[in-house]
Amino acid sequence: MSVLYRKYRPKTFSEIVGQENIVKTLTNAISMEMVSHAYLFYGPRGTGKTTLARLLAKAVNCIGRQQKTSDKRQEYEPCNKCNSCIEINEGRAIDLIEIDAASNRGIDEMRNLREGVGIVPTKSKYKVYVIDEAHQLTKEASNALLKTLEEPPAHAIFILCTTEFSKILPTVSSRCQRFEFKKLNLGQIIKRLEVISNKEKVIVEKEGLGLIARTAGGSIRDAESLLDEVIITTSEKKGEIIKKEDIEEILGIVGLELVSKFVEFLIKRDKKGALEYLSQIFNKGIDIENFSKKLSAYLRDLLLIKINPQIFKKEIVFTKEEEENLKTQEKEFSEENLKEIIRTFLEAQNQIKWSDLPQLPLELATIDSIKQLTTDN
Structure with missing residues (x-):
């Protein structure tokens, strides 16, 4: 059984909750074929940075989207049907390289990356590198990455994700298009939880969803994880309304x-x-x-x-x-x-x-x- 935040991870830009300005800028860039070679996504955890990075990678390499250029409304949305989209959705795309900088933070890893960047994509138009927790890179590793960002090959796109913008070297951030992700407000989180609850066919009091949303502190991922815990714990009461008091007891939340x-x-x-x-x-x-x-x-x-x-x-x-x-x-x-x-x-x-x-x-x-x-x- 897949956890909710993975099961319902947005597969199109229209499914993204919040971050409207960022989504609009990125989708315009995709439609106009003006995608940058490097992006820096920064902001609190659980606000959609990695999700949007994967969506961007999927859109630029989507074969179905490239064949729909006459349909302006759909031009930037990935089709989710072509081999490229399916491989990214299933986490087996060769040309989408995700690097956890927390455990691959040294200069040797960045040197290996530099060597690999020069190799053309195996199947796709672009080779996309998503570097998560980019602030964890050592200074030496950041400087090695900088050389690649200064002279990137045409087939490579870099997306750096971080929760601590201040720790990114200014020389690195200055070579990226920067997007600040904001915490989601309670209304946005509650609406998303309602959608998931309906799809999972569980009934949760709106006050209970509000309690989950407040506890999540603006993180949609945390909210979905908390709802997941509630649904699993109350699975024996299928068909019954999950009340606010139940959620307080299950999650140990102070009402x-x-x-x-x-x-x-x-x-x-x-x-x-x-x-x-x-x-x-x-x-x-x-x-x-x-x-x-x-x-x-x-x-x-x-x-x-x-x-x-x-x-x-x-x-x-x-x-x-x-x-x-x-x-x-x-x-x-x-x-x-x-x-x-x-x-x-x-x-x-x-x-x-x-x-x-x-x-x-x-x-x-x-x-x-x-x-x-x-x-x-």
Whole structure:
């Protein structure tokens, strides 16, 4: 059984989620036969860099696409039917060379690459090199690659992918067309998860999909992996609705309700109630560090809403109930209160991993925050 992010990896540009500007630029270049010899894709993990690199490799070598030049609308899309497309989809294309720079980072590997570049493609029009984690290359290896990028053969295309643009040598990046990949917003991830759920014939509450999307932190790959885990775990309940509570239990995710209830104790300045509540949720086996991160994120949301109440109109982030709750709670804090409380809990979050009693930093932060709120009033 194939994992979801591989099973549903986009096979055409129209299936790519987000990154609209990048897709438009690349498809225009393909249509106009103006593909560059080198690209640098950079941005957070799981945002589609390698997927788009493979799509580009597939499109430039697609025989079916080259035969459809009269159909302008389809001109850049790979046909997924010719031998070249099928071989790339199945991961056995000879002229698509994927290199993991994390384990092939030395100068010898880049010298071998330089020697191989000069050999014409075996079957395809272009020999495409996808170098993943390109920031892991040593300085010597990067300089060896630079020589190839300076004088590339006409049949070679290089696509460098990295999560750390700042570690790429400026001399290397300057010889590439650079594209910055952005994290996906929650609406885009939820829509993609709905499509996959329907294809897998499973019913997941929209609130549950929203929880997965938030946990993924803008990474579509992480979101699909989390959904995969949920579907596998609930496979015995085929046909039943997978609820938000089920997902929280399966993935060990801290729901907003838990955090929101804790914030209510801060609002009421209820020191005893807050500490008892923390003790209860920790005794249930909820990860302290995870709860602390969710709390910091929730307090940040309160601060953003305090500064800009229109934030809900810009992005689908919360359910209606969660939205109303946030609006109600933010009125109970001043902007300065929220900033100080966030700093206090962030400091506690950093201390948790080093503490022999992981709950202690969070308990002290709770006491300090309530004291500060009481003093300010």
